Amino acid sequence: MNASTPLFWRDPRLPQVELRCIGDARQVAYARHSHAQWSLGAVTRGRSTFYYRDDTHAICAGDLVMMNPGWVHACNPIEQEPWAYLMLYVDTDWVSELRYRSGLSKSPEWQDIPTAALSTPVLYRRYRRMAALLLDERANLARKRGALTETLLAVFSHVQSGSERSSMKVPAPLERLAAYLDHHALERLTLERLCRISGYSSGHLIRAFKHHYGMTPRAYLINRRVQLGREWLNQGHSIAETALALGFNDQPHFQRTFKRLLAATPHQYRTHSTGKSALVQHDEQAAHGQQ
Known part of the structure; x- marks a missing residue:
């Protein structure tokens, strides 16, 4: 190897x-x-x-x-x-x-x-x-x-x-929004919808969310989907069905994103070694x- x-x-x-x-x-x-x-x-x-x-x-x-x-x-x-x-x-x-x-x-x-x-x-x-x-x-x-x-x-x-x-205390509306993204990561979420949930304007939301979470709401959502993909692969689901379930455009898109965030391909993640x-x-x- x-x-x-x-x-x-x-x-x-x-x-x-x-x-x-x-x-x-x-x-x-x-x-x-x-x-x-x-x-x-x-x-x-x-x-x-x-x-x-x-x-x-x-x-x-x-x-x-x-x-x-x-x-x-x-x-x-x-x-x-x-x-x-x-x-x-x-x-x-x-x-x-x-x-x-x-x-x-x-x-x-x-x-x-x-x-x-x-x-x-x-x-x-x-x-x-x-x-x-x-x-x-x-x-x-x-x-x-x-x-x-x-x-x-x-x-x-x-x-x-x-x-x-204390300096990193996240405002309650952003905490609620992050929790919403965690629980609705498989849905198609628009920026307008996230603004309605948080009560922030689009520009303010993107700046404030990135300040407290280190990434934009969209990047946070993609990261959450990749983490869910990791769980699905660990449970034995195929790469193709995982990509489809997570809402990626196609399997190559999922594979590229997975590797970019986790520095390993989905196939490498599934082919683990024990002992x-x-x-x-x-x-x-x-x-x-x-x-």
Whole structure:
């Protein structure tokens, strides 16, 4: 397999998580996007630039990065330098309950974490051990689940989960509109309709929505459709029926948009690899990328 081809690990016994591995990400290019899940990544080789909401961070091998649900981000390589990473996507409701039951959050609802990146060797090593265990077909489910929860709680304890910055408080009409887009993403929505829902004029709506969410309402809607497409593919639906259900013009349009936002084709996302060999292959590809 080409070193730049992403590997996706999933296990139906642990539906709360998904792990992405890529050994040579020099050709990877993300458009700005967001996820419904909370994400925790580890840079395993090289350097990259991490755009997160309103800030840009220089990250390198040994760093961890965190992305809140719905926060716009993009992470891309620097001038063809070797770069490799692991990325864990975690169901928001599940991880919110985990934090709450552990006393690390005052509410069972999701609480945003202001920290974007960590350079903490002990947490990085713990993350790598957890990833290796998830990918190990010989490890039993209890060990996998234990490593997952212990790693996440160690990270949350370290950053002392904080509340969303008051300066980023989203006005109620925009929050309602974002929720409407989430729940009506498969409908044909006009700008006029969104203006009626929010009470904003078209120009004001586009500017205000982009200020608070990092993208225009249309870009937010497309991003939401791609995230739904990811769920459909994970459930076994074909690429063609997923593209049709999500309202894309045709299958190539869906494939181009999916790759632009997730840096992987729908086919690559469906053709995932499980087992310990996936992490071995990741490390071999990453090492080769530095040569």
